[in-house]
Amino acid sequence: MSQKKTALRSAEWFGTIDKNGFMYRSWMKNRGIADHEFQGKPIIGICNTWSELTPCNAHFRRIAERVKQGILEAGGYPVEFPVFSNGESNLRPTAMLTRNLASMDVEEAIRGNPVDAVVLLAGCDKTTPALLMGAASCDVPAILVSGGPMLNGKHKGKTIGSGTAVWQLHEEVKAGKITIDEFISAERGMSRSEGTCNTMGTASTMACMAEALGVTLPYNAAFPAVDASRYLIAHLSGMRIVDMVWEELKLSKILTRQAFENAIRTNAAIGGSTNAAIHLKAIAGRIGVDLNLDDWTHIGRGTPTLVDLMPSGRFLMEDFCYAGGLPAVLRTLGDADLLPHKEALTANGKTLWDNVKDAENHNQEVIRTLEDPLVNDGGLCILRGNLAPGGAVLKPSAATPHLMQHRGQAVVFEDFDDYKARIADPDLEVDENSVLVLKNCGPRGYPGMAEVGNMGLPPKLLEKGITDMVRISDARMSGTAYGTVVLHTAPETAAGGPIGIIENGDWIELDCANGRLHLDLSDEEIQRRLDARAQQPQPHDNLIAKGGYQSLYLAHVLQADEGCDFDFLVGCRGAEVPRHSH
Numbered sequence: 001m002s003q004k005k006t007a008l009r010s011a012e013w014f015g016t017i018d019k020n021g022f023m024y025r026s027w028m029k030n031r032g033i034a035d036h037e038f039q040g041k042p043i044i045g046i047c048n049t050w051s052e053l054t055p056c057n058a059h060f061r062r063i064a065e066r067v068k069q070g071i072l073e074a075g076g077y078p079v080e081f082p083v084f085s086n087g088e089s090n091l092r093p094t095a096m097l098t099r100n101l102a103s104m105d106v107e108e109a110i111r112g113n114p115v116d117a118v119v120l121l122a123g124c125d126k127t128t129p130a131l132l133m134g135a136a137s138c139d140v141p142a143i144l145v146s147g148g149p150m151l152n153g154k155h156k157g158k159t160i161g162s163g164t165a166v167w168q169l170h171e172e173v174k175a176g177k178i179t180i181d182e183f184i185s186a187e188r189g190m191s192r193s194e195g196t197c198n199t200m201g202t203a204s205t206m207a208c209m210a211e212a213l214g215v216t217l218p219y220n221a222a223f224p225a226v227d228a229s230r231y232l233i234a235h236l237s238g239m240r241i242v243d244m245v246w247e248e249l250k251l252s253k254i255l256t257r258q259a260f261e262n263a264i265r266t267n268a269a270i271g272g273s274t275n276a277a278i279h280l281k282a283i284a285g286r287i288g289v290d291l292n293l294d295d296w297t298h299i300g301r302g303t304p305t306l307v308d309l310m311p312s313g314r315f316l317m318e319d320f321c322y323a324g325g326l327p328a329v330l331r332t333l334g335d336a337d338l339l340p341h342k343e344a345l346t347a348n349g350k351t352l353w354d355n356v357k358d359a360e361n362h363n364q365e366v367i368r369t370l371e372d373p374l375v376n377d378g379g380l381c382i383l384r385g386n387l388a389p390g391g392a393v394l395k396p397s398a399a400t401p402h403l404m405q406h407r408g409q410a411v412v413f414e415d416f417d418d419y420k421a422r423i424a425d426p427d428l429e430v431d432e433n434s435v436l437v438l439k440n441c442g443p444r445g446y447p448g449m450a451e452v453g454n455m456g457l458p459p460k461l462l463e464k465g466i467t468d469m470v471r472i473s474d475a476r477m478s479g480t481a482y483g484t485v486v487l488h489t490a491p492e493t494a495a496g497g498p499i500g501i502i503e504n505g506d507w508i509e510l511d512c513a514n515g516r517l518h519l520d521l522s523d524e525e526i527q528r529r530l531d532a533r534a535q536q537p538q539p540h541d542n543l544i545a546k547g548g549y550q551s552l553y554l555a556h557v558l559q560a561d562e563g564c565d566f567d568f569l570v571g572c573r574g575a576e577v578p579r580h581s582h
């Protein structure tokens with residue numbers, strides 16, 4: 001293992017015999033720590049998103065204890081620190097509003113402190129990208145440990161999935177099929193253990209993305225939060241990060257363009273969340289890798305979806321784990337030459353292919369074969385056209401095939417409040433061929449780009465048995481949601497995008513096969529409406545004036561196709577700190 005020739009970054013704090021060294025060491029010793037415990041050893045930060053307000057990450061102190069034992073066993077010294085915890089379920093108006101804030105917290109905490117490397121403890125949706133973004137901007141050695149999914153949801157003898165069950169059961173309430181009391185009674189059954197959403201929602205997707213990128217140990221993504229193996233992975237990751245310091249295995253050696261191409265292909269194979277398109281772009285931007293929406297077309301399209309998990313399919317993460325987890329998927333892809341870069345380096349020092357080439361698939365219903373996939377072409381569909389010059393995204397595996405080529409007339413909601421006020425109106429002029437359009441829910445418009453793009457259907461159509469319609473917005477949707485839903489339309493309404501000029505009755509064409517999203521108006525009419533709209537005050541103007549973090553957010557957030565990072569955070573700034581604190 002360790003050649004121990006590498007100069008330790010932490011020695012710039014603890015390694016000098018002078019006034020500065022005295023100060024750094026002396027305060028460390030206030031817990032009764034001896035010099036030999038930390039002097040000359042890799043100091044490993046454990047970046048913890050533990051919070052009781054992020055229920056998905058509420059078990060992270062116990063996971064951190066196993067990481068610490070691994071670090072000590074391998075000859076390092078662990079220092080655990082908290083960072084802003086972005087909990088998807090509780091945070092309003094949306095956890096996406098503070099993803100970049102969390103990433104700033106992570107970046108500055110790493111750079112400013114005497115750590116040689118970090119273990120990133122992440123679980124709930126935004127915590128994984130936030131931690132990777134912050135660590136990537138410092139480019140220190142880093143390994144990510146996921147918190148793991150909840151056990152399978154169970155309710156009245158049926159298996160139900162996190163989030164997905166909420167959308168499904170709530171539509172049944174609105175259609176008059178179940179009572180509100182029956183709906184509420186599913187709460188406990190849906191969330192049976194600690195951990196993240198057990199569907200292939202954004203948390204599971206991002207855990208799989210991290211594994212495909214190579215920043216975790218193999219099998220990290222799927223072990224349930226309460227499985228003993230989750231704690232084993234934590235321990236082994238703690239051991240491994242110490243050697244990564246001596247090997248100078250920085251994030252930039254793992255997070256290469258090749259790694260992102262592997263991740264994009266993997267996202268199609270797992271039926272992953274549309275949110276991955278935003279988060280991967282943001283992470284890539286921090287490490288200096290050029291990635292754009294068209295890469296999702298070139299690399300992702302044509303890839304079959306193999307993983308039969310809700311919301312696209314039938315099973316849940318616990319089943320995925322028992323079936324062989326992500327390594328079984330990657331092996332299937334690799335055997336068929338569908339893994340773009342087998343040679344990509346991963347955190348354990350081996351290539352991605354070395355890690356997975358002997359992986360077994362124990363259940364071909366859960367991880368389907370290439371001959372019998374869940375969806376033939378599961379790659380995210382990137383749409384462009386006069387309605388989305390910057391692009392828009394649709395998830396084919398969650399959509400209704402016949403609606404993916406559709407021409408219909410717009411039913412427009414100016415914002416989410418307008419939608420909520422009118423969607424149940426029996427007089428709303430809408431039928432199953434209409435296209436529901438939701439404006440002002442993008443990064444700036446909501447603000448925070450909430451997960452409201454999978455807007456529920458009008459109750460009068462649900463009562464008729466209609467279960468899907470084409471919906472278009474500048475919002476995101478939960479990775480646990482489904483439907484023929486066009487998301488991330490860029491530029492958004494609040495950035496002057498053409499989605500903002502759609503009026504009731506306009507004809508819209510969705511053509512997924514050709515990646516086209518078209519507003520059937522003349523160029524002159526579009527320009528006339530855009531000019532008229534530019535004269536109107538923007539709803540976020542008064543929010544900027546209010547000050548606070550939201551004001552910083554509104555001034556600097558980039559559009560969805562650019563990853564919704566802040567313009568001033570893009571890029572890698574390294575881990576150098578030239579000055580001392582006293």
Ligand code: FES
Nearest residue numbers: 056088124197203
């Ligand atoms: Fe935290 Fe789904 S709400 S993972």
Ligand code: MG
Nearest residue numbers: 125202478479
């Ligand atoms: Mg989510």
